[in-house]
Amino acid sequence: MDIKQLKLSRRHALKAAGAGIIAGAAGSSGCSNAPEKALGPQPIDGIMPWSNWSGNQVSYPAERARPRNIEALVSLLKETDGKIRAVGAGHSFSALVPTDETLLSMARFRGISHINQDTKEVTVGAGTRLAALGDDLWDNDLGMINMPDVNTQTLAGAIATSTHGTGQEFGSLSHFVTALTLVTANGEILKCSATENKDVFDAARCNIGSLGIITDITIQVRDTYYLKERSEMFPMDEAFERMEKLGLEKRRFEAYGLPHANHILLIEFEEVSKEEADAKQGEVVSGDAYETFRTLADVIEMMPFLRGAVMNIAPRTVGVEERYGPWNKIFGNVRDMRFNEMEYTVPAEDGLACFREVLETIKEKDIDIIFPIEYRYVGEDDIWLSQFYQRPGAAISVHNFHDKPYLPYFAEMEAIFDRYQGRPHWGKIHTKTAQDFAELYPQWDAFKAVRQRLDPTRRFINEHLDKIFPVTS
Ligand SMILES: Cc1cc2nc3c(=O)[nH]c(=O)nc-3n(C[C@H](O)[C@H](O)[C@H](O)COP(=O)(O)OP(=O)(O)OC[C@H]3O[C@@H](n4cnc5c(N)ncnc54)[C@H](O)[C@@H]3O)c2cc1C
Known part of the structure; x- marks a missing residue:
């Protein structure tokens, strides 16, 4: 029977494929996921640690503030000195938030x-x-x-x-x-x-x-509006042809390139009427496709020689998946599987060439990675430090699981992005400093002038931002 006829979700199909391979090859009932870190960072001298979503950034803020209202915030800024870093949901992978002085949450400013x-x-x-x-x-x-x-x-x-x-x-x-x-x-x-x-x-x-x-x-x-999301796995060459066409038509889609494989998952979004969404909606579940890749990573870790086979067989088991629903239910995936990420935005017209080079380099250099590479388009804007400043972009993201090494892989990828004049996502891993940003952003000096005027004593500058806005620049 053609497994596509089973209409398994891509999440369950890949998981099942992974589990089957493990069970078959290991002659066992399968294997459990690698254990998550049992203990996170521990308090030091009674100071509780702060850590971000993936756990790669940790700091020990001496003070934590959560002002009740704008008056309390103004008083805090007027009556204290020293460094302050605002924290949102801690979803940045770069060291934007860490501080050992005051960490300030705006959690009470809601709604x-x-x-x-x-x-x-x-x-x-x-x-x-x-x-x-x-x-x-x-x-x-x-x-x-x-x-x-x-x-x-x-x-x-x-x-x-x-x-x-x-x-x-x-x-x-x-x-x-x-x-x-x-x-x-x-x-x-x-x-x-x-x-x-x-x-x-x-x-x-x-x-x-x-x-x-x-x-x-x-x-x-x-x-308000309703969406249809359609996911389908394509052989590599067909996927690139399709992406080129979708790009020219300015359609809303994203792609996940599978390392060491000849397949790309395309996810297309289309606005639909309420009637169509209601008729086809069913249960709007938000899966975490990344969990599947974790399962595959565990298989490959046990049997590295199977990497090519696993990465090329598993995608073939994935059927077409369609979801319909309100915009706020279709957007917003659940990501239980923690990872670290680097993302660069290259000029939109160079996006597919860069994406291809990323996938080819992983194969050629035999980089030990199976986490899919994400590809998205974003329209241009006029915001001085936006990755999309006066330039529509193709954003390419590379990841690895939170408990696996990521820096050597990201370094290889960053070298490719640099050749395409890539601009790093501010909230994700990068190694860029002031000099690079001065070349990447035409309004760099204008931004620095506003920054200097609003924060002359550098209260909002932590160690990471010191490299971006050094005192001498
Ligand atoms: C699972 C996951 C999925 C992601 N998906 C995407 C994606 O699809 N697209 C994408 O572009 N990015 C994505 N990101 C990156 C993420 O959106 C950004 O890093 C974002 O900045 C995180 O927001 P946050 O609320 O967690 O802010 P934090 O990471 O806590 O802080 C980010 C920055 O905002 C500043 N800040 C927060 N609140 C204030 C305030 N009130 N005033 C002034 N400054 C403030 C902080 O000081 C810091 O510099 C993802 C990250 C994760 C972990």
């Missing part, structure tokens, strides 16, 4: 405070998680124009790094911002938009937490 149904703009507390924002917008018949891969980030954290989804027609979340309020290092409240404090607005829509503490953000939204 929608104003809706303008005429202009379709909503004002949202900086610490609002994207999932909660999605639910509130849904209740008001509104929708986000686009969404990233998961919805667990805070809105302020997401815009701080130009977090994005996919689709050439759509910019990043930063691009939807029409106004915001921030409190500067000395406690001044500053509102900015295209017509008020324009230079701060151009800098603050992608600010890596280096300008001040954002309290609220106004974003452009739209009427």
